[in-house]
Amino acid sequence: MRLVIITGLSGAGRSNTLKAFEDWGYFCVDNLPPELIPTIAELCGRSDTNIDKVALVVDSRGGVFFDELENVLEQMKDRKFEFELLFLDASDEVLIQRFKATRRKHPLASEDRTLVGLSLEREKLAEIKKKADYILDTSDLNVKELNEELGKIFAKENERKGLLINVVSFGFKHGIPLDADLVFDVRFLPNPFYVEDLRKLTGNDKEVQDYVLNYKVTQTFVDKTFDLLKFLIPYYIEEGKTQLIIAIGCTGGQHRSVTIANVLTELLNKEGQWAIIDHRDVYKHLGEN
Structure with missing residues (x-):
């Protein structure tokens, strides 16, 4: 010790x-x-x-x-x-x-x-x-x-990986995360909620992911957002920031935000960043009538 x-x-x-x-x-x-x-x-x-x-x-x-x-x-x-x-x-x-x-x-x-x-x-x-x-x-x-x-x-002997990036999916109807540094609104993307077979699933399910990611607008958004994050992260690190909270929001926090948060987290980790995921509202729909 x-x-x-x-x-x-x-x-x-x-x-x-x-x-x-x-x-x-x-x-x-x-x-x-x-x-x-x-x-x-x-x-x-x-x-x-x-x-x-x-x-x-x-x-x-x-x-x-x-x-x-x-x-x-x-x-x-x-x-x-x-x-x-x-x-x-x-x-x-x-x-x-x-x-x-x-x-x-x-x-x-x-x-x-x-x-x-x-x-x-x-x-x-x-x-x-x-x-x-x-x-x-x-x-x-x-x-x-x-x-x-x-x-x-x-800190030289620590296993610290640098900037900790929390990617949080959420639903706007449940409120924006109070501690978010960056907030992205993905309510403009096609909504699986209106597809009966996908309504009860979440962005953690492959069927929903395939639906959301199949659209060109989704791919463009992911590419541009990831480029923006790659630009910003080194400046946050230079500033001395130790944690970055990126919030991705859709209407209920069940489909689109979860899908995009998963994709961005995977891309960030492949880039060598230290990113973890938190789906804040993904199962709140289960308690709704």
């Missing part, structure tokens, strides 16, 4: 760092009291959990509990727990600007100025920083650059 303990200065990017670890498949816990680190390590290390990557954020938000971090890390070493310590740092000038931008108060500032809180935090973390396996200064990094730097260390 790979265990990463993340700490550092408030405002140095711990929240964005934890999001990156979540995207890489780590089991993540934020604002954990240091005394619970060994317990989490033991629980996640059990063979029946199937957890092989853990990231824990420990920081000054923990108040008096945070003071125990140095002792707990020594205990972890004594107990032969393997872990890596990541320390996030940034200049005072940058941190002050970040606090001003978010209008949040430094956890150690109390009634004092942010700079006072930062000074206290640097003093508390001085020894921890010396023991860190990795020190990352985020002063000049945006979120994308931060993820890239973290990825060089913590």
Whole structure:
């Protein structure tokens, strides 16, 4: 099991760092009291959990509990727990600007100025920083650059395939998926619903697929949509996007959208992408009168 303990200065990017670890498949816990680190390590290390990557954020938000971090890390070493310590740092000038931008108060500032809180935090973390396996200064990094730097260390051994593409078929009468990034309306395609032998079948059945795909307009739509996706995907990846949700909609989500979603998913996977399918409404017709 790979265990990463993340700490550092408030405002140095711990929240964005934890999001990156979540995207890489780590089991993540934020604002954990240091005394619970060994317990989490033991629980996640059990063979029946199937957890092989853990990231824990420990920081000054923990108040008096945070003071125990140095002792707990020594205990972890004594107990032969393997872990890596990541320390996030940034200049005072940058941190002050970040606090001003978010209008949040430094956890150690109390009634004092942010700079006072930062000074206290640097003093508390001085020894921890010396023991860190990795020190990352985020002063000049945006979120994308931060993820890239973290990825060089913590994502290189992952089996991550890149951008996860969810292709979702749905019916407009049941509502558009709220999390969709791209929505394609295929209600203009010939509708198998009006063919009696096909009405109760779905786009997962060959008879329906043959009917829908037999039309030239369908083939043209598939070709043009696939070309568009091949154009867009590299830019989504460059932007740092980790999941793309493509929604394909017809009237009820039973025939046309299911067929097209299946075809696009197959084409994307043949292209080397990581695409999975979700037919949200395909069987909802069974409960209708």
